[in-house]
Amino acid sequence: MQLDTLFVTIVGSMAATLTTSSFVPQMVKAYRTKRMQDVSPYLMALFASGTTLWLAYGIFKSDWVIIIANALGTAFNLVLLYMKYAYKSSRLDEAR
Amino acid sequence: MQLDTLFVTIVGSMAATLTTSSFVPQMVKAYRTKRMQDVSPYLMALFASGTTLWLAYGIFKSDWVIIIANALGTAFNLVLLYMKYAYKSSRLDEAR
Numbered sequence: 001m002q003l004d005t006l007f008v009t010i011v012g013s014m015a016a017t018l019t020t021s022s023f024v025p026q027m028v029k030a031y032r033t034k035r036m037q038d039v040s041p042y043l044m045a046l047f048a049s050g051t052t053l054w055l056a057y058g059i060f061k062s063d064w065v066i067i068i069a070n071a072l073g074t075a076f077n078l079v080l081l082y083m084k085y086a087y088k089s090s091r092l093d094e095a096r
Numbered sequence: 097m098q099l100d101t102l103f104v105t106i107v108g109s110m111a112a113t114l115t116t117s118s119f120v121p122q123m124v125k126a127y128r129t130k131r132m133q134d135v136s137p138y139l140m141a142l143f144a145s146g147t148t149l150w151l152a153y154g155i156f157k158s159d160w161v162i163i164i165a166n167a168l169g170t171a172f173n174l175v176l177l178y179m180k181y182a183y184k185s186s187r188l189d190e191a192r
Contacts, residue, residue, distance in 0.1 A: 008153060008156045011156065012149075014149050015149035015150040015152075015153055016150075017146070018143070018145050018149060019143055019146030019150065020146075022139050022142035022146060025138035025139060025142070026136045026138075026139045028136075029134070033134065036134050037131075037134055038125070038134035039122070040121040040122045042121035042122075043121060043122045044118075045118075046117060046118035046121070047114070047115055047118040050110075050111050050112070050116075051115060053108075053110050053111035054108075054111040054112075056107055056111075057107050057108045057111055060104045060107065061104065
């Protein structure tokens with residue numbers, strides 16, 4: 001692997017790590033506060049649909065960075081979507 | 097372009113469209129309700145950092161799908177981060 005190819009691969013891996021891990025603090029915040037009323041369910045639904053297609057794209061291209069990042073991204077967003085509805089039903093009085 | 101390459105490109109473009117557009121309903125919801133208390137600022141900060149690196153990755157690879165998707169993704173998340181702080185300061189009584 002050439003040095004410039006290695007550099008580009010490192011930038012891509014860092015990018016994937018940042019975008020995928022960004023959903024972790026949202027899960028932590030939601031778990032702590034048990035509130036997700038201000039979070040749009042379409043954010044998670046569209047994002048999880050998109051990362052599922054990115055996962056297929058990664059499999060076609062045999063690109064492990066894309067496969068791992070998007071498998072995790074899909075899982076995180078499905079968890080958030082579940083939390084959104086779980087916490088909504090336990091706080092009907094505040095539902096918006 | 098071969099048929100299977102075209103198919104993979106279409107899957108990638110659909111994936112990029114979905115993950116990038118997922119932040120639009122969040123912006124609409126935040127604008128309407130003027131509330132983003134349940135949204136973690138780290139989600140937008142990490143995501144915008146990640147899409148900035150993805151943008152660099154797209155430029156290195158001369159991949160326009162990656163460039164456009166991540167330029168928009170960065171912009172959307174910076175707007176959301178701005179909204180988070182703009183709405184917080186106007187509702188100090190409810191700040192968490």
